[in-house]
Amino acid sequence: MWSTALLLVIAACSVSATQRVAVIGGGVAGASAAHYIRQAIGEASIEVFERNQLGGRAQEQDCDGVLVELGASIVWHKNYLVKDLAAAAGLECVSPPSDGLLAVYDGKELVFEQSTWGIVSLLRLILRYGFSWWSFRSAPAAMFEKFTGIYPLLDNGTTFDRPEQLLKAVGLYEYTQASLFEYLRENYGSSLDLLAKELIAGVNKVNYNQNNMQINALAGHVSLLPATEPSVFKIKGGNSQLASRVLQVANATVHCPAAVAAVQQLADGRFQLELQKQAGHGCPAGDVQAGAGQCAESPSGATAPQPFDAVVVATPLEGSGLTFPGLHLPVIPARKFQQTVATVIKGAVRPSYFGLSAMTYSAVMVTEEAAVPWSSLSLLGRTASDNVTLWKLFSSERLPHAWTEMMFEAGYEVVVNKTWSAYPKFDPPEDMAPFKLADGLFYAAALENAASAMEVAAIEGRMTAALAVKHLRAAAAAQQAGQGPQLVQAGAERAAEEGAAAAA
């Protein structure tokens, strides 16, 4: 009899109702959050709400046989979390084609031209910039040394309620408090000025469409890593797969399209989501399979069926349309987002636009002061059907027809025009929102105005997952502490009844 009662007591202590977690946003941050919550709490129910397409700002499009990344396109080789997520999802990381030469344009002429001969490129670098580039060469790697301190913290499950605490713990906070321009001036005097205005600004315009005065020094160094140590990868088949496959492997239920309009807290501390009616593209059926990462039909305009024990907001609040009625949130500093337009053009670049007799470069960056409406030009490949070159341009606004006519030979065709609310308009000294908005409510995109990249999104997802897990465990423990005595009592009573029945 006593052994039966003991079993009931043990069962009562280990049984807890399945905890439900909502993740708002199906980009890299949302997928990362779902993955790490699943790793920590195998039996949790994880539901992801995505209003548009899984992948978020990582989206690709097939342009006549060339898979074009319209948003996030490359990942630096030491971005360990993206690599881990890709491996967990069974995705292959491949090197993008690296053939082709780079040039830098100041709006009138090419001021730097890479040569097929490494030694010639080196001489050109020295001739134009002296040895300043040499002194700066190791600066992004030195920053990354500190950045790698984030990984053991994440592995140990260390949590921080605020991004500043995380950045201070690894010695990176100061980088977010000055512009890249100020940082370079402070550390190198004016010796880097020309290099900064041309090559460094060129890279930052490609990556963030912002100049050295606007960008904070952390984002500036993150952006320069692939330039100083050029080893990058992308996900075979398209970067958007990182989110969709990771969600599948995490066995998350994906509601898509499902735009969350409001997050409300109930009297018992749990959360209810209110969904918005909205037309979207829907989940790519091939990417999300029922039973794995289920693509559930979303109950548009309704309230999600049950309350959630924790909510991770895995999207920048700006532009999300999310409201938090009745919740007293901490101060969330206002951020603006940089608009970037990705234009894919099929056709031939006019060499004369760059003062050339033949277009020998596959990538052209622009200097800080170049008075042109585009910020980068890169060769994507050749169309499968007619072997014509495809080019991608980034710009802040849709490129005026007059400009594309000037840059491309007659007969060119604009294949894609995609406008992004791309990344924060950096505004050092950066003031960041907390990761923890309330008990059980977490905000991944809080770190994005320190630097914006898929790796940063993966880190944000993992940090908010750790915070959510901590909250869920504490809630489960509190629940057990509250219910335990009753359950023990009930078990003893049932055991006593069983004993009485057996005696009879």
Ligand SMILES: Cc1cc2nc3c(=O)[nH]c(=O)nc-3n(C[C@H](O)[C@H](O)[C@H](O)COP(=O)(O)OP(=O)(O)OC[C@H]3O[C@@H](n4cnc5c(N)ncnc54)[C@H](O)[C@@H]3O)c2cc1C
């Ligand atoms: C043009 C461009 C080029 C880039 N290049 C690179 C690069 O080469 N390498 C790199 O590492 N990074 C790059 N980035 C940055 C990178 O894409 C982002 O930092 C990263 O993808 C952000 O991921 P996220 O999950 O935080 O946000 P997102 O990808 O924006 O995901 C948030 C998701 O939430 C959804 N959502 C928003 N509101 C709601 C709501 N109310 N309800 C439900 N769902 C909602 C959105 O639809 C979106 O899918 C680039 C970005 C752009 C735009």
